[in-house]
Amino acid sequence: MSSLSEIACDFIKTDPALANEVARQLAPKTGLTPRQRDALKFISDYAAKNGVSPSFEDIQHGLGLHSRSGVSRLVDALIERGCLLKLSNRARSLTVLRAAA
Structure with a gap:
């Protein structure tokens, strides 16, 4: 064998x-695209300012995206790269683990 x-x-x-x-x-x-860096910065800034993480709709409007599916792809990529943590089936549960470089 x-x-x-x-x-x-x-x-x-x-x-x-x-x-x-x-x-x-x-x-x-590990590398982030410019759009992913923008999304991570927006999520981090929003959470610091408001005390809760943004909803997908907040992220959509904050980044000027046309659909929430684009937000979902960005969030999934950031989770895959170890930048975010998201609790399943929980609203506003994004936690920034690593700041954008």
């Missing part, structure tokens, strides 16, 4: 492009 490292080496040798794509997708995502 092959070890995991032997299987990985064989995989890399047989299809390096696919191996690079897998590695890219598994790598931690």
